[in-house]
Amino acid sequence: MRSDSAAKIRNLDLFAGMHDDAFDTLVHGSFLQRFPQGVTLVRESDPADFLYVVVDGLVEMYAGTGARETTLDIVAPVGVFILAAVLNDEICLQSARTLEPSNILMIPAARIRQAMQSDAAFARATVIELAASYRRTIKDLKDQKLRTGAERLANWLLRTETEQGGQGSVEIRVEKRILASRLGMTPENLSRAFSALKAYGVKVRGSRISILDPASLTGFAKPNTLIDTPEKKTALRSN
Amino acid sequence: MRSDSAAKIRNLDLFAGMHDDAFDTLVHGSFLQRFPQGVTLVRESDPADFLYVVVDGLVEMYAGTGARETTLDIVAPVGVFILAAVLNDEICLQSARTLEPSNILMIPAARIRQAMQSDAAFARATVIELAASYRRTIKDLKDQKLRTGAERLANWLLRTETEQGGQGSVEIRVEKRILASRLGMTPENLSRAFSALKAYGVKVRGSRISILDPASLTGFAKPNTLIDTPEKKTALRSN
């Protein structure tokens, strides 16, 4: 593993408090591997044999039933996924595929569970990260149950604008059909939602969205602290 | 605290592995209190000062934005709620109110966090319970994003029939408007969903639902293992 990658991972909240030897044990059994775009890393109902860390790239978490399919999360560096399944030695509830060429660290599940036993700091960090991921999912559920598609989009735009530095515009980093799925709607419906937001000063040019009248958009979106405020810890996704 | 209540709590997966003295410390600072029906125990955006254990009764977890409101979970004995908020010392994302007269154990949040530090078995149990709760919420999110209202109801009926002993019928233990909210629909829509399920052998008489043709209902519901299978550990809810 290259040392900058190692440093990245070491600094993850999840691993930062670990003893050096426990961390070394974890990393020794692991693989850092490069995957091209569009590779399925995990399939739902697979046993969780590895904990995955997105070191570089972008990974989509998704799930389906027969015909329908939905995107549950998009994991950016440095993020973790299928932590919950690993900890409880259960099958995965979500599939994962790369949206870009990605560097992925794969840590054997058994080593993670072992580190939980042997390293108290790791156990505590895991609790904190797990709780944060859990709270993010509850927020997603509230977003889904309490808002219309256009409202979800409007609030996503406001959150993402802040996250991207508050420049009054948002760059969509994934295909719009994936954003649509993440927001719980069809691509057609996302297009229409963007059209509807024109009235509140939202202008679309390809993947670049301009927010010309933030006050107006906020008035429509009615953002809610208990849905739209990011959790303190951000470097984790799991299932 | 009465000794049967104490035993109940002691046997919760969350506390079962703890050392006796750590458990005693936890319980000593706690209150076991009886609340009438309809009492709000926690309001969303409150700081999480206590971990709550439902010893007897029934508690609704709900949340809202301005006008709209939705039920996120219904916690039965012996279940825990707002664990995630307690662990991360964050504000609650959900409100809680009693649906029945209930016995509730309130454990000061500081003691829980302290027990996390001092008792490794408790830390591990917390991870397992938290992961299970997290996975349940992901299942809820999938249920919500991938299914129509009638499908959610059909699958809920099949799951609940099994849970209640497989007698070919289901007893709804809460008001239908609360079930409707839990399933992500209006009361009117729940009524219509029940009507739609008549065609698959579902008969409604008050709160008693008969499943006359399980095969037919299953055919409509298309249950999915990755949504409808209960997590191994069940004695926990948190936020």
Add this chain to the structure above:
DNA sequence: CGCCGTCTTGAAAGTAGTCAATATATGTGG
């Protein structure tokens, strides 16, 4: 009994999904 809240049913409107056609990108090979 009679009041009150819940539950059900109906009609209308709003919201979202499907299907089809067109437009816009993206990428490939000539």
Add this chain to the structure above:
DNA sequence: CCACATATATTGACTACTTTCAAGACGGCG
């Protein structure tokens, strides 16, 4: 560099699903 093939994005028409509003039915309780 262009033409083409392919995939994504948008738009329109239609259908399906869901909510809202309103009225009536049912049921529990003083």
